[in-house]
Amino acid sequence: METISIDVASLNLPALLPMAILTLGALGLICVDLVVKGLNRSFLTMITILFILLDLGAVIGYNGPSRAFFDVLLVDGIALIAQVIILVASAIFLPLSLSHRHFREFEMAEFYALFMFMIVGFQCMVVSDNLILIFIGLETSSLALYTMIAMHNRAKAFEAAIKYFTMGALAAGFYALSALIFYAMTGSVEIYQIEQALQARNFEPLVGILAGTIFMLGALGFKLSLVPSHTWTPDVYEGSSAPLAGYMAVVPKIAGFVVAMRLFEMLVYSGVVWLEHILYAAVVLTMTLANITALVQEDVKRMLAFSSISHAGFMMAAILIGTTQSNTALFLYWTLFMFTNLGAFTILWIVRHRKNLWDERYQHPYTKFSGLVKLMPATATIMGIFMFALAGMPPFSVFWGKLYLISAAINSEYIYLAVIIALNSAIAVYYYMKLAVYMFLKEPVMADATLYATNASTPLKVIVGVAVMITVFAIVFVEPLLEILTKYVSASGF
């Protein structure tokens, strides 16, 4: 047998450094926890944030070739942007563990180790165009996430975790099937090689590609909560703690978007018309159905869950359009959305009360927020700003993303899509405004302001402050952000 000799330099190991840092960090944390008992959550949080920052440094500092490790890794512009978004979002979501009241999961070192493993999983998804590594990343992150949800230790949390797990297992099956079909047709698991092979055979046989696409749409659609595989989202968000729910609305999706971008843009550009039609239908249904369902929700968290599905639909529209501008719009939108969404969920976390005083069924019914402006004017005003920002009210953050996205749609002659996005924004404004109406126009149900502040703490207030600043003054960041994003997106050929 021939000996395999590989030059270590050709492996380009520095490309693995970001993932290695967090993996080592997580393993180290577990070891430390074995030796030292009773570490405080503030220590755990801060040490995790430090590891994330180190990781961020490694990501930004990397300037080697884009291919690494037997061509499995692909560190291109969108991988870089996505990693930065993932890491920054993780670093600012994590301090939400330092709430006034103590929760069991945040006292355990395992939570933080899992958190780091999860980030490693997301990073693997975005820095690769190898279907197998993406699969590993997907599963690593999902398994970590299931466990973290269950660690919230409420009946609803177990239900959420199990629901997420079973649905996730199905999606994993879909993914494996799809990868298998593509492999069978092309003999490769690398997306760019699949593309070449498919082009060489002129996208025949269609049945195979159709099956592969449908399974992939099912699998990624689950991660991105596209209709019709979105049904888990509201229940899982409701069952998880507010920080995790907010996190889930942003970070796993950005990883999913990057994978979808790599895969579907290849498929849409194949020139096979019905591939585009399938995606078009999925996009429109996701935006519209989620919006309409959000209208009738009675719980703010569930409303935010459905609205985040609708936002994900907007993002899939960007992928469908598939121009540099639309891909840039995706990242711009998601960056701005991240901060606003973070703010909204942090406020839910702050007003969390141990008992369901307002409604038997829901933790955050709309009635809970009645007349909040009379009890806590600052909180109500800030939450109002977040709601109007999410609705796409100028000049707040999400508006600029939406503006750029609609413009991208128009510039590529997707006029109807642009109109559908616009109409959906008009529908969406109703349920966001509903909360504002409750907060500002109704009379308080319980005239005790302290009920709303049992979980407030300085770190949480600081996070809300940062989020509201970025939301209100987004106008200032848009230009530089757009410049950077355009540069990286166009550099990686999207």
Next chain:
Amino acid sequence: MEHILSLLVFFPAMAGLLGFLVAKESIRAYGISVSVIEFCLSLILWIGFDSTNAGYQFVEYYAFIPSYGMSYYLGVDGISLFLVVLSTFITMIALIGLSIEKDIKNLIISVLFLEMTMVGVFLILDVIWFYAFWELSLVPMLYIIGAWGGEKRMYAAVKFFLYTFAGSVLMLVGILYMGFLYYEATGIWSFALPDWYLLQVPFKAQLWLFGAFFLGFAIKVPMFPFHTWLPYAHGQAPTIGSVILAAVLLKMGSYGFVRFSLPLFPDATVYFLIPVAIICIIMVIYAAMIAYAQEDMKQVIAYSSISHMGIVILGTFAMNAEGITGSIFLMLSHGIVSGALFMLVGVIYDRRHTKMIRDFGGLAQVMPNFATVYGIMLMASVGLPLTVGFVGEFLSLVGFYRISWILTLLAGTGIILGAVYMLVLYKKSFFGQVVHEENRSLKDLNAKELSALIPLVLLVAILGIYPKPLLSTIDMSVQKMLVLMDQKAIEPATNELIMKANSIGGTH
């Protein structure tokens, strides 16, 4: 004078922010002071305005998001100047006449923010910013109607918000499409309105874009059949909300037609001229008939607003200097008159806590001053010559007469119907014997109300007798716009119509 426009836009917002720190006892005085200063600023603008220059003056331009062509671009011309003055004036008058005590601090801060958005809409020349101000104006109004309104205030506030928002998101698509067309034609991104004016838009695109902008503006005006939010909003809003809504916010829509639809899409304007005119006629007659059938005094005035806005839009679409100048003047006069009428309804509502006409009767005996002011405003609303209402209405109709005499005749019946419902209203509530005992002890206008209403009465008389200083300034900018429209029209039919509309018996 360098940055007076920025100052005008952001002074009320700054004052609003600082207002959070003002104690509740003095907030009313604070609000009035701020609005007086703002009004003085707008007067300084008027004094400094060169009324021989038809272009934009006091221009401020800063590139803002240059890679996407957005800029911070302010400028004022004859069309927008008086609307700005009207906004600051009405805000001041409304605050002086304010009689609400509950949560007054929040109310005054909202009004100040609303003032920023109103002035911003009229002064901004960058279309994205225009959209931003346009949308932002909804939030304070939502709060004002929803928090201080009547029984069904939430329904009214939400309906108002949703209608206007839905219209304007489609306008946003239109704006972005227009930006794209500009980019395709020139290779540069720009959302500056003066740049857009120079672009000839293909005819088919014009039709779509006209439609998109039309929806946004028509809902705001409100034009038939999108008018259903208005009676609710007026019926439920507190006095200050109704005053500002009727006097200024509705004008944003009609201003949009003058500023955007006509000069950007001249061919589409001509193409849709007759359908739009028919909608206007329906508004004029139908709303007048509904107004006649109302039992609530405030609803009568609300529907009369719709009726008058019909004539405003009709004048705008006359495509000649008389019509457009007249319609802008009518916007101003309707602002003054409807603002005053809503304020008068507020006065009687504060005393009697009812707006039903049947609860009044014989008020002229108990409240002579009130009846006099009410009578003057009523006459101005009907369009009696030598009042402010006559000038604009007459010019708008004269302007449209050149397009179609028959439609003008139909619109003219609106004036007669207006006289009918207004005089009936006046007869039922002010003349005759005092039927209800409660009405005997009503107090006449107090000093606060008089100080808010007398300036309005003076304006009605002065501008009714001598409107020339306003008209000549407006006319100059309108002429310039018409020349522009004539130059950029693609279809020969458009040029023909503009020619026909602007010539009297063969002279041009």
